[in-house]
Amino acid sequence: MLSRLYKILNPPSPTESDRVDPQKRVNFGCLGAAQITPGCIVNPSRTHPSVVLYAVAARDAKRAQEFAKEHGFSKSYGGPTGYQDLIDDPEVDVVYNPLPNGLHFEWTMKALKGGKHVLLEKPATNTAAEAAQIFALAECNNLVVLEAFHYRFHPAIQRVKAILDSKELGEIKHVSAILTAPAGTAPEGDIRWSYELGGGSTMDPGCYTVNVLRYLTSSNPTAVLTAKAVPYSSRPEHKQVDKMFWATLSLEPEIIGELHSNLDEPKLFGVIPRMPKLSATIQCEKGTVEIFNFLVPSYYHYITVSPSGGRRRTEKAYTFKGTAKGEDWWTTYRYQLEAFVDKIQGRTPQTWIEPQDTIDNMKWIEAIYEKDGFGSRPTSKYIC
């Protein structure tokens, strides 16, 4: 485990023989100097032979320059036209969009219009209708868009799904998924607390709980049976911004899903931060499977399989069995980058998230918000 953690933080550099033909290099252009960019793109790119950190754009030109220097981007764009200038740069092949959720639609549409593939942060958009528009344009322009549900590319969650699909434990009856983050993870003023920018707990950690429920059951809910949410504060601007939510959904055939996320878990006795909860538990006819840390399993995870009346076993899956690419220290983001580049270069990725999957995920996030009374996040004002 220590060796794996060391390599996650200090990945080996590609050797000369790993380097690809310059024609096959993929120039990434990142919108915003976002907190997630180092984890999602910069670090994984260090061990991807084709990915080039080409450009970053930020609203403030100095910030863009500093970010470029710190992380090794060759170019920076800044100021009010910076994002569009990056999209217009003919050397950019892929746009990475980690802007606030409420800006995902506008800037993904602009990138697609500019002829760029897009790696789009989760949740894809504020509404399912916007997600559908994005994929319609991508298809029309023959471009790739991937919603960055990075955990789906890691062997751990795929192993859980394989156990369920094998029917070793019979049919799924109940799934619970929970993600919590300690108070302070998203401080006051964070994009996650802005309704206009598409914030809220159901949108942020909650979108993974909806996704993992749909992924593991290979199906969509049929209804939101119950949903409750708690606003971030009593201030009027937070009336529709949930800091936590619970929802119960029904799925065919006779499956119940229970979801919970809390983006503001209070400290124990007001002083001790609580450990994040990051698990999914699946009860089947003949036993239970639990995965601890389905979100970022490369650091540490375990999968416990408990057949009713049988012997309990624990599994770990840091690499795929067989020929699929990967190293035990690859993060979810590194696996995702591999698949994304495979896709845009015409190879078959190890796995993929299809457009309808993304559209359906947004649909059920909206359905939860409708049921708990917080309402969908606002539709973008951007006119295509």
Ligand SMILES: NC(=O)C1=CN([C@@H]2O[C@H](COP(=O)(O)OP(=O)(O)OC[C@H]3O[C@@H](n4cnc5c(N)ncnc54)[C@H](OP(=O)(O)O)[C@@H]3O)[C@@H](O)[C@H]2O)C=CC1
């Ligand atoms: N895949 C994952 O594991 C994670 C994904 N995410 C997703 O990534 C996205 C960004 O999250 P995160 O990196 O934490 O957020 P940040 O606040 O760090 O980044 C958002 C960026 O958006 C830009 N921006 C443009 N307009 C605005 C505006 N009006 N208000 C605020 N920022 C603006 C800013 O760029 P500029 O530099 O130009 O000012 C900023 O750097 C979200 O969609 C989130 O859900 C977040 C964390 C983890």
Ligand SMILES: O=C1OC[C@@H](O)[C@H](O)[C@H]1O
């Ligand atoms: O994508 C994410 O994963 C972990 C969460 O705590 C974070 O807020 C979110 O944006």
